[in-house]
Amino acid sequence: MSQQYDAIIIGSGSNGLAAAIHLQQKGLKTAIFEQASSPGGSTRTEEVTLPGFKHDIGSAILPMGVASPFFRTLPLDEHGLEWIYPDIPYAHPFDDGTALACFQDIDRTAAQLYKDENSYKKLFKPIVEKWPQLEYNLLGPLSFPDHPVELLKFGLKALPSAKMLVNHYFKEDKSKVFFYGSAAHSTLPLNTIASASFGLVLTTMAHKFGWPFPKGGAGKFIEALLSYYKSMGGEIFLNKKVEDVNELPKAKAYLFDVTPEQLLKIKGTEFPSLYRKRMGNYNYGAGVFKIDWALSKPIPFTNEKCRKAGTIHLGFTKKEMEESEDSVHNNRATDTPYVLIAQHSVFDNTRAPDGKHTAWAYCHVENGSTKDFTKQIEDQIERAAPGFKGCILAKSTMNTHQLEVFNPNIIGGDINGGKQDITQLFTRPIAKISPYSTPNPSIYICSSSTPPGGGVHGMSGFNAAKKVISDHFNDLKQK
Ligand SMILES: Cc1cc2nc3c(=O)[nH]c(=O)nc-3n(C[C@H](O)[C@H](O)[C@H](O)COP(=O)(O)OP(=O)(O)OC[C@H]3O[C@@H](n4cnc5c(N)ncnc54)[C@H](O)[C@@H]3O)c2cc1C
Numbered sequence: 001m002s003q004q005y006d007a008i009i010i011g012s013g014s015n016g017l018a019a020a021i022h023l024q025q026k027g028l029k030t031a032i033f034e035q036a037s038s039p040g041g042s043t044r045t046e047e048v049t050l051p052g053f054k055h056d057i058g059s060a061i062l063p064m065g066v067a068s069p070f071f072r073t074l075p076l077d078e079h080g081l082e083w084i085y086p087d088i089p090y091a092h093p094f095d096d097g098t099a100l101a102c103f104q105d106i107d108r109t110a111a112q113l114y115k116d117e118n119s120y121k122k123l124f125k126p127i128v129e130k131w132p133q134l135e136y137n138l139l140g141p142l143s144f145p146d147h148p149v150e151l152l153k154f155g156l157k158a159l160p161s162a163k164m165l166v167n168h169y170f171k172e173d174k175s176k177v178f179f180y181g182s183a184a185h186s187t188l189p190l191n192t193i194a195s196a197s198f199g200l201v202l203t204t205m206a207h208k209f210g211w212p213f214p215k216g217g218a219g220k221f222i223e224a225l226l227s228y229y230k231s232m233g234g235e236i237f238l239n240k241k242v243e244d245v246n247e248l249p250k251a252k253a254y255l256f257d258v259t260p261e262q263l264l265k266i267k268g269t270e271f272p273s274l275y276r277k278r279m280g281n282y283n284y285g286a287g288v289f290k291i292d293w294a295l296s297k298p299i300p301f302t303n304e305k306c307r308k309a310g311t312i313h314l315g316f317t318k319k320e321m322e323e324s325e326d327s328v329h330n331n332r333a334t335d336t337p338y339v340l341i342a343q344h345s346v347f348d349n350t351r352a353p354d355g356k357h358t359a360w361a362y363c364h365v366e367n368g369s370t371k372d373f374t375k376q377i378e379d380q381i382e383r384a385a386p387g388f389k390g391c392i393l394a395k396s397t398m399n400t401h402q403l404e405v406f407n408p409n410i411i412g413g414d415i416n417g418g419k420q421d422i423t424q425l426f427t428r429p430i431a432k433i434s435p436y437s438t439p440n441p442s443i444y445i446c447s448s449s450t451p452p453g454g455g456v457h458g459m460s461g462f463n464a465a466k467k468v469i470s471d472h473f474n475d476l477k478q479k
Pocket residue numbers: 010011012013014015016017033034035036039040041042043057058059060061062063064240241242243257258262288290362403407408409410415416417446447448449453454455456457460
């Protein structure tokens with residue numbers, strides 16, 4: 001077969017699309033092969049409960065979509081993308097009816113924290129201010145830092161566990177629980193080294209960019225990326241599961257938006273046994289149990305801050321949060337899990353029929369778990385929003401197996417393409433100067449199993465595409 005493309009991308013998740021767009025922008029001829037009947041991977045919107053109720057099956061709140069140094073350069077508004085910014089990025093309620101809100105304004109956020117007001121400012125102000133100097137190093141593979149002093153200062157805060165960080169900075173239990181809410185996105189136990197980094201980065205996003213989501217559903221983000229890609233001549237083929245590289249048209253580079261377990265099953269890669277062995281040792285993280293609801297009215301949160309927030313973190317005490325995230329890794333399912341909720345329809349009336357609402361939530365579970373956590377999640381929501389269960393018109397639930405059927409990259413329910421602990425944070429899938437390349441010079445990996453890991457930021461795809469350009473198309477101008 002003669003060469004028909006410069007590069008072929010396997011998988012149309014946000015990283016696959018980012019890679020394809022960057023290569024196409026450089027004037028290369030590219031195509032995407034996607035196994036599903038719709039593009040987007042874990043970023044798709046579907047009516048899974050009742051007609052007219054639009055649910056984000058996977059990713060729902062996309063701060064990194066606006067903050068991404070690559071995505072923010074793209075003219076996505078010209079391709080139909082509209083961002084919606086909830087009044088409050090995220091909130092965290094307590095059993096006594098109070099709540100803490102992460103406002104975009106740091107001072108306003110800190111002012112709620114009593115004795116911890118100054119510590120909060122001391123923790124976040126320098127990171128938010130210096131973010132432009134940090135972002136490329138934090139959103140790429142390990143490399144010599146552009147701003148070593150700033151990175152060192154960030155590292156001193158980010159390397160400890162979330163537990164160590166809150167005990168060092170905060171006196172009030174509520175401040176500690178509030179920080180845990182964003183640190184627990186790591187899906188790591190809160191006493192794990194570097195679990196603090198997730199809380200720092202995600203809260204920095206909230207202060208610097210907000211925690212927005214696309215009007216009409218997360219799938220609209222993918223539609224805009226795809227529309228831009230196609231406007232430059234890019235091609236996509238759906239329902240094309242790639243099982244053998246030799247089935248694909250000839251190209252100089254093949255970029256796989258898949259995780260190591262899947263890449264090792266692809267035939268024709270001719271990987272040496274040592275690489276196979278190292279990739280075979282890659283670790284997957286905890287899974288999630290996901291629920292989407294169609295509601296007769298918004299979630300009746302007791303506290304107004306929660307009613308005005310796009311995202312709500314549930315976990316009512318420090319002990320409850322710590323035990324919840326610990327239990328996931330120790331095969332001890334808890335009845336009071338940490339729950340993440342998104343309530344798009346409160347701010348976006350295109351998500352549900354007139355006067356009706358949607359809600360999205362998940363909790364962390366053991367990888368591969370088939371246990372149904374509906375009761376535990378709904379009970380947690382009732383604590384902050386009495387009467388919630390009475391608003392439910394319909395629901396759709398997905399355990400880890402069902403999520404993996406929805407998208408084969410969600411191995412055992414792991415939504416981040418692999419465990420994000422210190423051993424795999426910057427050196428995923430294996431420790432290597434360029435984690436995007438493989439021993440086969442034409443095969444690359446561009447998924448969230450490469451740095452910077454999970455999230456809709458496209459930086460894994462962008463970084464992999466840059467590596468492809470420097471390896472095969474060096475005459476093209478590098479950014
Ligand atoms: C329930 C859930 C909630 C989440 N919430 C958020 C959130 O709110 N905010 C956020 O930023 N992130 C969130 N995430 C994480 C985010 O969605 C992922 O990190 C992101 O989608 C990773 O993008 P990707 O391109 O690496 O892979 P994916 O999105 O997984 O895309 C991979 C693509 O490759 C395709 N593919 C796989 N194998 C083959 C093959 N052999 N042949 C052809 N195609 C193949 C798949 O079908 C898929 O389309 C969430 C994820 C889930 C599941």
